[in-house]
Amino acid sequence: MNMKCRKSYRDLLVNPGKTFLAILALVLGIGGIGTILVSYTILTHDLNANFQCTQPAHVVFQSEQFDKLNLNEFIQIPEVEIAEFRDFSLHRIEVRKNEWIPLWLYGVESFEKYQVAQVFYESGLSKPSQGSMLIERDGLKASDITMGGSPRIRIGSRTMEISVTGICFDPAQAPATQDAFIYAYTDKDTYHKVTGLPVNQRLLVRLNEVSSGEDVTKKVEKIKQAFQASGINLTSVYIPKFNEHPHQWQLNTLLFLIGTIGLLAFFMGVVLVSQLMRSILASQVRQIGILKSLGGSRFQVLQIYLIMLLIIGIISGIIAIPLAVKAGIAFSSFIAGILNFNILTFSLPVYVYISLITSSIMLPILLSFPILWKSTSVSVKDALNDYGINGVQNIGEFKLLRNWSLSESFILASRNAFRNSRRLSVTIFSMALGAAIFSTGFNVRQSLWDLLEGVKNEMRYDVQVVLKSQIDEEHALMPFKSIDNVKMIESWIGGRGEIQSRLLSTDKGAGIVALPADTKLLKLKVTSGRWLSVESGNEIVMNQQAWNLYRKPEIGSSVTLLLGNKCVSKKVVGIIEEFDKAKIYIDLEQYNTLFNPQRLVNSLMFVAKDKEYSGILKLKREIESAIVSSDLDVLYVMSQSERVKIIYDHLNIILTIILLLSFLVLVVSGVGMTSATSINIGERTREIGVMRAIGATPKKIYKIFVNEGMIISCLSIILGLILSFPLSKLAGVFFGNLILGDGAKLKYAFSLVGFIITILITALFGFLASTLPARRAIKIPTHKALSYE
């Protein structure tokens, strides 16, 4: 080995602390970005690959007249690639004793040969025996249903048991656990027998040569004309998002978040590595002079430090790359578990490894090159005259501190903290950024929690029963008359049964909710205009999503409301903020007069006497029990707590990851601070000797350094918390857009818990960052400290 290599690696060995920190910083940086790269590579590919391998339908047609359709001829239409009947109906299934959730039941043409929307075998039978069903695997997580069991299902007014003979996997569906559904699949005969519904009324179609949603729309128009020509009237046409999994938005958000925060962690790792290189070079300036005096050219000296960085990079890469790959795969598996898809990428593309290896080797060199270039340009004379940190520059006399009668050691610590203003700014800024992101994570979480609390407060009913069809109010209320824990029941009606959570509805258009204008059970926040009035009547209120959907009509303007075959003109009087899909609110009396002369209802809003959580759950169970004994055909029964939980579950994964990643940023900042303090102390070893020589005890010196660290921590916390305010606002806009729709933003919320945790963790990091190098510094004997160069 040549002497330059030997010097490089010995220099690394002689400073194990700094070398360890440099490697740790790089491992964190490369590990962080590597994990993201690996998971990004897997997730961007695999969710879509899972989705695509099902051969998803481009369009779903529904008609009661498909008996006129010759499927073989239909498939010959140039626009059509393949088509298959797959009937579908919505029922309810008992997942635990008196606990029912929606059941999405499909009647499958052939379990042996799927043409469109394939479902994959997991366990049990691949084709359910007559009278039994397959259950989608994700639904098992949210229920006590097991293979071989026979859960009760409620179809219309009938309750029956159907055995589960197999478990399947349907990666094209939204995850059942998040939306609290169960997906089940039966053969057509069973479907018909169990539901009593006609079959072959829902046609899944894959189209030829489509590369965008527009292509699909154009070809669907042509197919609709073909249906019309064949005398087939369609009852609905549903075009799902082109080639996109229903929860792709959630994955995209996650990828965006982890990408952003990962890059930030990486950036901070980068700052840290360059800081450490600066520190290593700072202690070697005199040696650079000696090397040059021996005849070493700048390039030769540069080589020594480049080799040093290469060694650091290789070691970091050896540690970080396998960790990043493992962490990336683990993270992807975690997400795959939540979004219910299988990991298909078993070997990562070569470019991932090349990128990681190149990053490990080249990044420390590229990042530290400016410092190396500058340090090796020092003249022999300047290098030989270097004695480390310079004096205090332009910081005044700290008169204020003196006025406060602070101890000399605190004043000295304050001065020391400000000695290298550039390093101080980098340290404070990176630490503050870590604290700001960490605190923002908590604030956004608080904003979402407030939003959900708002939902609870706005919707003052406790349990909602939504019927599949509109029925007479007296008939609807009859089964519940004997339930004791009911304070009141209010009946509402909704157009097309779309008044419920967007999580249950996939159709386009806005739901119509007809409710008493003076209802006490709904107090939504009016963002513009006003709520419905009892007197004027001829008016509507839209939620933000509906307002956006209908191109933001002016308050006071008239819009035409189409319901069934009736068209009426209504005045928009207000916009409300609501965590739901597009909805239009109208006074019940008006609605009944115009569209519902029989005064039918389809939603029952229950208010419990006992408002405790247990009381509401008990009420829900009693309602479920009453439904089982009645002839009511119920779409779903949901308590507000469950509703909030479902919404929260959708967002919880995002929030958890924000907090985890922001904690990572804070850890990297903490390591950065440790390195900066270590550099500060290292540069002042001679000063420590002088202080010791004039009588400073190790305890006093230790106190000075710890005070210094705490001063930096305090400044970082203050700046971090100030920064967290605009950051939280920005995050509010991002999440608001994501959750509430275009233009909406989450209200800024201050999280006291987050505030306290941020302060405690930042202060703890500050303390550790200063106490560790300070303990080491005070162990150096005075004579060694004095002769330190």
Next chain:
Amino acid sequence: MKETIIELRGVSKIFHSRERDYTALKRIDLNIKKGEYIAIVGKSGSGKSTLLNMITGIDHPSAGTILVNGTEISGLTESKLALWRGKNVGIVFQFFQLVPTLTIKENLLLAMEFVGEIPSSQRSKRVHELLEKVGILQHMDKMPSGLSGGEQQRAAIARALSNDPSIIIADEPTGNLDSKTAASIHKLFQSLVTEGKTLIVVTHEKEANLRYHRIVTLTDGEILNQKTEKELL
């Protein structure tokens, strides 16, 4: 008549600072012949080290010319100067300045590797010869911190001789050593002079006058006097 190896003509050095300009050397004229053993003496701040920095190319003059071994060094770039220095000048520092993370042998090998004058195959042999010459062969695989001050200075001298330079420049080489060790170092220097090396030593030691061929005394950046061996006697 011996040939001149170092020639300084009207060399001045002014250090500029915000408060004031400070003249460290004032129009110095100095000729040093090949094989001469010269001491540069003077009080602290007299300009001795600055003069040494001029001769080694560590610092550049504000005015005047410096010819060393026929090369006008003030015109060389930093990189060329480093190579020139490695080939022509061996520097011995007061605090030895050995690379602390390399063994004694490796310190010498590094200096040879930088300059590349000695073929790789001969370097190890030359290290042995040089360390034997300075009397620390047995310590060649030790780290500098494992050696006494005198031994470290011997190692530094051996390193200065690594590339066989014709000029050795020592900045207070015995300032950090006890008198007995200092005497042994001077003895080593004298043997180098006998071998034909030109040796320039910056020193405070007045009592050691008799060792040198010439003593140049500096005061306030000017040569106060130059006493030859005969004059000293």
